[in-house]
Amino acid sequence: MKLLVVEDEDEMGALLAKGLIAEGYEVDRVANGIDGLISAGNTHYSAAIVDVMLPGMSGFEFCRRMRAQNAAVPILLLTARDAVDDRVKGLDAGADDYLTKPFAFAELTARIRALLRRETVGPHIALSIGSLTIDSHNRKASVGGQPLSLSPKEFDLLRLLADKSGSVLSRTEILDDVWGRTEHIDANVVDQYVSYLRRKIDPLGSDVSIATRRGIGYGLEVTA
Known part of the structure; x- marks a missing residue:
């Protein structure tokens, strides 16, 4: 399965990509929302992991545009903000899940597996x-x-x-x-x-x- 990681912080992006590859996923990493939308338009991804605080286009806006472009891709938002309003804003924008930094990598991978299960075993009739x-x-x-x-x-x-x-x-x-x-x-x-x-x-x-x-x-x- 191929994942899209949209993260502008080099260290965090590299750690996410390295860890997810070690878990057996293929990973494409980009540093901003525009490049993320372009990648999603050209490649089928099983899920997207997206930082909220992106340069030029927030993760919320990325979610809205991603949904208009491809509503089927599960999106997990990553953010340092833990306010209820922020979580609701992310879900309203089209995110499927929301994980607050700092987080344990094991929890991130568990959330991704849960998203992928919901997509594959849900009803399709x-x-x-x-x-x-x-x-x-x-x-x-x-x-x-x-x-x-x-x-x-x-x-x-x-x-x-x-x-x-x-x-x-x-x-x-x-x-x-x-x-x-x-x-x-x-x-x-x-x-x-x-x-x-x-x-x-x-x-x-x-x-x-x-x-x-x-x-x-x-x-x-x-x-x-």
């Missing part, structure tokens, strides 16, 4: 619930034939709820499945993303809705 259709292979969703414009995390959340249609999932279950872990992630991020989905689905007159079960969690229901 079309799923229809009422007027909602989810194409997991192409990561597209529509309501009554009208496409939904979803961020990567919005899509993952909607797919999970659709897979478990008729069941109620707790915030912890959703965090574990969609975000991959619960530590350092405020459970309120689930409420935020449910709100995002409702704003996109409800105006289309869908016969499915995301129901709230107070004190329990959320579930996708057919309403008509």
Whole structure:
């Protein structure tokens, strides 16, 4: 598997590349977001490891542009900042995971393996619930034939709820499945993303809705 490392600090970039190669990965390393986007446009990568503090283009902006260029590549952000707002900003920009510096290399490789597992073992079939259709292979969703414009995390959340249609999932279950872990992630991020989905689905007159079960969690229901 080939990984893209976007890191402008020479010492850190060299250590990441050396360690990942020792783990059996092929690694391309670039020092800025522009070169990273060019590399991703020319090469298929299994995942990208991206520093937030990049020259010229932040890691957040890289994520947004990467998603527009290739939504399927898992992205792990590296940052020295540990504020909740920064983590949420990174996830909103399209990152799949977030690791705060300094970190143990073993944790980095574990996070990468988790991202790669989610990409390879996840469902890859079309799923229809009422007027909602989810194409997991192409990561597209529509309501009554009208496409939904979803961020990567919005899509993952909607797919999970659709897979478990008729069941109620707790915030912890959703965090574990969609975000991959619960530590350092405020459970309120689930409420935020449910709100995002409702704003996109409800105006289309869908016969499915995301129901709230107070004190329990959320579930996708057919309403008509």
